[in-house]
Amino acid sequence: MAKKLGRSTIRLEKVPVILSSAAIGSKMEGEGPLARYFDYLAPDAYFGEESWERAEGKLQQLALQTALSKGKYAPEEIDFLFAGDLLNQCVGSSYGLRDFEIPFLGLYGACSTMAEGLMMASLFVECGLAKRAAAVTSSHFCSAEWQFRFPLEYGGQRPPSAQWTATASGCAVVGTGKGVSVRHVTAGTIRDLGITDANNMGAAMAPAAASTLLTFFRDTNTHPADYDLILTGDLGQVGRDLLFELLEKENVKISDRYHDCGLMLYDREAQDVHAGASGCGCSASVLCGTILTQMQENKYQNVLFMATGALMSTTMVQQGESIPGVAHLIHLSSEKGGERPC
Amino acid sequence: MAKKLGRSTIRLEKVPVILSSAAIGSKMEGEGPLARYFDYLAPDAYFGEESWERAEGKLQQLALQTALSKGKYAPEEIDFLFAGDLLNQCVGSSYGLRDFEIPFLGLYGACSTMAEGLMMASLFVECGLAKRAAAVTSSHFCSAEWQFRFPLEYGGQRPPSAQWTATASGCAVVGTGKGVSVRHVTAGTIRDLGITDANNMGAAMAPAAASTLLTFFRDTNTHPADYDLILTGDLGQVGRDLLFELLEKENVKISDRYHDCGLMLYDREAQDVHAGASGCGCSASVLCGTILTQMQENKYQNVLFMATGALMSTTMVQQGESIPGVAHLIHLSSEKGGERPC
Numbered sequence: 001m002a003k004k005l006g007r008s009t010i011r012l013e014k015v016p017v018i019l020s021s022a023a024i025g026s027k028m029e030g031e032g033p034l035a036r037y038f039d040y041l042a043p044d045a046y047f048g049e050e051s052w053e054r055a056e057g058k059l060q061q062l063a064l065q066t067a068l069s070k071g072k073y074a075p076e077e078i079d080f081l082f083a084g085d086l087l088n089q090c091v092g093s094s095y096g097l098r099d100f101e102i103p104f105l106g107l108y109g110a111c112s113t114m115a116e117g118l119m120m121a122s123l124f125v126e127c128g129l130a131k132r133a134a135a136v137t138s139s140h141f142c143s144a145e146w147q148f149r150f151p152l153e154y155g156g157q158r159p160p161s162a163q164w165t166a167t168a169s170g171c172a173v174v175g176t177g178k179g180v181s182v183r184h185v186t187a188g189t190i191r192d193l194g195i196t197d198a199n200n201m202g203a204a205m206a207p208a209a210a211s212t213l214l215t216f217f218r219d220t221n222t223h224p225a226d227y228d229l230i231l232t233g234d235l236g237q238v239g240r241d242l243l244f245e246l247l248e249k250e251n252v253k254i255s256d257r258y259h260d261c262g263l264m265l266y267d268r269e270a271q272d273v274h275a276g277a278s279g280c281g282c283s284a285s286v287l288c289g290t291i292l293t294q295m296q297e298n299k300y301q302n303v304l305f306m307a308t309g310a311l312m313s314t315t316m317v318q319q320g321e322s323i324p325g326v327a328h329l330i331h332l333s334s335e336k337g338g339e340r341p342c
Numbered sequence: 343m344a345k346k347l348g349r350s351t352i353r354l355e356k357v358p359v360i361l362s363s364a365a366i367g368s369k370m371e372g373e374g375p376l377a378r379y380f381d382y383l384a385p386d387a388y389f390g391e392e393s394w395e396r397a398e399g400k401l402q403q404l405a406l407q408t409a410l411s412k413g414k415y416a417p418e419e420i421d422f423l424f425a426g427d428l429l430n431q432c433v434g435s436s437y438g439l440r441d442f443e444i445p446f447l448g449l450y451g452a453c454s455t456m457a458e459g460l461m462m463a464s465l466f467v468e469c470g471l472a473k474r475a476a477a478v479t480s481s482h483f484c485s486a487e488w489q490f491r492f493p494l495e496y497g498g499q500r501p502p503s504a505q506w507t508a509t510a511s512g513c514a515v516v517g518t519g520k521g522v523s524v525r526h527v528t529a530g531t532i533r534d535l536g537i538t539d540a541n542n543m544g545a546a547m548a549p550a551a552a553s554t555l556l557t558f559f560r561d562t563n564t565h566p567a568d569y570d571l572i573l574t575g576d577l578g579q580v581g582r583d584l585l586f587e588l589l590e591k592e593n594v595k596i597s598d599r600y601h602d603c604g605l606m607l608y609d610r611e612a613q614d615v616h617a618g619a620s621g622c623g624c625s626a627s628v629l630c631g632t633i634l635t636q637m638q639e640n641k642y643q644n645v646l647f648m649a650t651g652a653l654m655s656t657t658m659v660q661q662g663e664s665i666p667g668v669a670h671l672i673h674l675s676s677e678k679g680g681e682r683p684c
Contacts, residue, residue, distance in 0.1 A: 002471055007421050008445035010471055051661050079349050080529060087655070088430040090450045094653035098532040098666045103350035105458060105529055106653070106668070108432045108450040116447060120462075127469035129344055129352055187422060187445040190436060311436035311448070313429070319393050324440045326448070 002126050006219030009186040016125035017179035018118075018172045018332075019132065020071030023289025024062045025281075026167035028141070032266040037289035038168075039066045045142055045167050052143035053087060056169075057096030059138040059281065060085070063169035064097060067134065067288075071173050075100040078173065079130035082117035084108050085138050085280050086165075087147065092138045102134070110309030111205070111233050112188070113137040114170060114284035115328035118305075121174040122182040122330070131175060138169035139279025148314055149198065161200040163236045163278035166265055170284025172292075180295045184220060184331035188212035190311065192324040198317045201278055202239025202262070205308035208325035209235060210246035212306060216329050217252065224254045228300040231291065233283035233307035233327075234262030236276035261286035283307040295334040303332045344468050348561030351528040358467035359521035360460075360514045360674075361474065362413030365631025366404045367623075368509035370483070374608040379631035380510075381408045387484055387509050394485035395429060398511075399438030401480040401623065402427070405511035406439060409476065409630075413515050417442040420515065421472035424459035426450050427480050427622050428507075429489065434480050444476070452651030453547070453575050454530070455479040456512060456626040457670035460647075463516040464524040464672070473517060480511035481621025490656055491540065503542040505578045505620035508607055512626025514634075522637045526562060526673035530554035532653065534666040540659045543620055544581025544604070547650035550667035551577060552588035554648060558671050559594065566596045570642040573633065575625035575649035575669070576604030578618035603628035625649040637676040645674045 003011045022039045030041035040062060047058040060083065068075065081100070084107035085092035093106060109116040117135025124130035142152060144165040150156040174182065191207040209232050217223060224230060235243055240260050247254060261283040262276035287305055294300055308327040317323065345353045364381045372383035382404060389400040402425065410417065423442070426449035427434035435448060451458040459477025466472040484494060486507040492498040516524065533553050537546040551574050559565060566572060577585055582602050589596060603625040604618035629647055636642055650669040659665065 002469060004421075004471065007418075053655075053657055053661065054663075076349075079346075084448075084450055086431075088657065089428075089452065089653060089655040091653070091655045091658050094532060094666050094668075095658060095663065098534055101531045103529040104532050104668055105462075105670075106426075106450040106452075108426055108448040110431065110448075120447075123469070123471060124465075127344060127465070127471070129346065129465060129469070187447055189443045190440040190446050192440055311431060311433070313395075313431040313433045315395055315430065316433050316437060319395065321396075321437065324436050326436075326446055328447075 009184060009216055009219035011184050012122060012126045012182055014126050015181040016122045016174050017177060017181045018292060019175045019177055019179050020067045020173040021288035021292050022063050022066035022070060022171050023285040024059055024169045025285055029168050032271060034265055034290050037293055052140055053091055056092035056138050056140035056143050059169035060092055060096035060136050063171035064134060064136050067171040067173050073173060075102050078102050078132050078134050080105060080124055080133040082107055082120045083136040084113045086110060086144055109326060110311050111278060111280050112307045112309030112326050112328050113280045114287060115305060115307035115330050118172055118330050119185040119328055122185060125174050132173055134171060134173045136171040137280040137284045139165050139281035141165045141167045144279060158274055159199050160274050161238050162274045163201060163234060163262060163276050164273035165279035166277045166282035168281035168285035170288030172288055180292055180332050180334050182330060183333045186212055186216040186329040188327040190324045190326050192322050194322045196322050198312060200238060201310040202236040202275060203242050204310045204323035205325040206235055206239040206242035206246060208327040209243050209306055209308045212327040212329050214250055224257060227302045227304050228257060229303045230254045230258050231303060231305050232260045234278040235260050235308060236262045238275050301334050305330045305332055351526060351558055351561035353526050354464060354468045354524055356468050357523040358464045358516050359519060359523045360634060361517045361519055361521050362409045362515040363630035363634050364405050364408035364412060364513050365627040366401055366511045367627055371510050374613060376607055376632050379635055394482055395433055398434040398480050398482035398485050401511035402434055402438035402478050405513035406442060406476060406478050409513040409515050415515060417444050420444050420474050420476050422447060422466055422475040424449055424462045425478040426455045428452060428486055451668060452653050453620060453622050454649045454651030454668050454670050455622045456629060457647060457649035457672050460514055460672050461527040461670055464527060467516050474515055476513060476515045478513040479622040479626045481507050481623035483507045483509045486621060500616055501541050502616050503580050504616045505543060505604060505618050506615035507621035508619045508624035510623035510627035512630030514630055522634055522674050522676050524672060525675045528554055528558040528671040530669040532666045532668050534664050536664045538664050540654060542580060543652040544578040544617055545584050546652045546665035547667040548577055548581040548584035548588060550669040551585050551648055551650045554669040554671050556592055566599060569644045569646050570599060571645045572596045572600050573645060573647050574602045576620040577602050577650060578604040580617050643676050647672045647674055
């Protein structure tokens with residue numbers, strides 16, 4: 001049985017595992033340093049579709065299809081699907097995944113969606129509510145730019161704090177058996193320190209990341225040194241610096257074991273992505289491709305994956321509102337039973 | 343421990359209960375036949391705010407605040423909050439609820455959100471993941487009209503199949519103790535029979551409602567006669583007729599114990615709402631106000647609450663796409679232990 005440690009941290013006793021996962025990307029992800037960890041890299045951003053929204057749906061469809069194929073699972077063997085994305089009304093998920101006919105629980109966590117979905121899927125397996133459950137999310141540079149900022153044709157200039165939305169998707173199938181295990185989860189609260197700049201998502205998300213991480217350490221009575229890697233979703237350069245600053249005020253130092261998916265996905269200089277990558281698909285594809293592979297290869301044994309979401313809407317930003325953030329944390333382990341950090 | 347019955351139906355053995363609930367509405371809800379069941383009815387649709395989106399956030403804030411006050415709970419006594427709404431990026435929830443600092447798990451299920459949230463909250467309590475959890479959702483006529491159809495100032499004419507988005511919110515706090523209990527839940531799959539008319543949401547949602555209801559009856563081996571009331575979210579007149587037609591093909595007849603929140607909230611003729619009410623706030627406020635009160639008064643003992651969501655986006659409708667629907671079911675009971683229908 002799952003055990004509550006504090007209000008929103010849960011220790012998973014049956015230790016559900018990630019049975020199978022997939023990462024899908026596009027041309028730009030294929031030109032980046034993590035290309036070899038993707039299961040499929042499309043030659044362009046269209047994915048054979050006629051609109052960016054349909055292309056994003058296709059991304060999720062491919063991610064789920066690939067994760068199922070890799071694990072040799074039929075859609076009927078998945079009891080619940082947790083999915084969401086950045087598009088209005090999460091249409092990447094609903095249109096991309098409707099044909100699988102898997103019981104569907106839609107999420108909205110912005111770029112925290114991969115952690116939220118993985119948390120739900122893991123808890124459902126842990127509690128015997130699902131034999132297997134899957135988490136999927138995506139983002140698409142072109143659909144996100146025109147929805148959140150400007151249509152690409154406008155040719156708007158991007159400030160240095162801007163991040164580049166990944167055209168990518170990730171899917172993880174959770175169940176029992178062999179694989180990287182989910183040991184703890186912590187759900188975050190909404191944090192808002194008053195950032196109003198839609199081109200500075202990292203700063204909007206950093207307070208939420210700091211809050212969730214501190215909650216996790218307190219609830220589990222562990223320290224950064226107990227983990228090999230502390231990985232945020234897509235804080236980018238600006239958000240990372242702010243996260244370090246916020247944690248240092250609490251005497252917590254993570255910089256020697258820290259990375260950010262948004263700073264890993266692209267070569268920031270050669271690919272001119274300013275503050276780094278972002279989008280639900282960024283942390284989803286880095287986790288489901290790179291990190292899970294590296295954990296299987298024993299590069300990392302205990303990883304804290306903390307996807308961060310800026311709960312932004314253009315409507316609210318235009319009304320002068322600040323941007324709230326939320327971050328959910330998943331503790332992943334490749335240790336085969338035995339001692340755990342807590 | 344929860345027991346799986348079939349793929350997506352779960353029987354809750356510990357029987358979590360709805361400890362407290364609240365329904366908030368506006369002027370038009372106050373002029374309808376269910377007015378006396380609302381906890382608060384604002385005199386206008388502004389709720390003291392300067393934009394429709396902020397007004398919708400205020401609706402959710404009031405709903406949660408009222409449900410907490412009625413149950414005498416502090417926000418810190420709620421472990422998880424499940425919330426979402428119809429607005430792009432679910433800003434009604436994120437902006438309306440951010441100040442409570444309750445661990446926040448965002449949902450997107452369109453008008454199925456109340457059932458999805460109540461399902462999650464109940465499962466979290468059942469499995470010991472939460473001592474108490476709350477589900478909140480809302481809709482606002484003015485924010486929905488301009489986002490999904492036309493700005494009100496345009497004065498567009500509404501076809502007879504159109505439904506009137508409720509300016510309302512509902513909140514339920516789930517825990518253990520005394521109250522109406524959650525006995526079963528069934529998560530639905532996405533259904534799409536090809537409806538492309540953004541003014542005919544009822545028809546887009548009916549196939550999902552039929553599918554989820556048939557799954558529930560099959561998984562629990564029960565029949566319509568085992569329940570006093572089968573209540574859909576907001577199919578309205580058009581969707582209701584289609585639901586009956588789809589069920590009759592399977593020899594399932596529910597019309598003698600059926601109602602639809604969308605057909606209950608307003609006086610359709612006097613209030614000129616065409617096919618009925620809709621919006622996340624419609625089924626949420628009817629459930630959290632009227633139905634839970636009537637169950638406590640013993641008017642109903644076993645109720646199937648099935649909120650239905652049209653996973654529509656204007657972008658996809660403009661691209662000629664059809665509108666997928668999803669429906670989740672909650673079996674509520676006011677029986678004090680003893681025999682259950684299954």
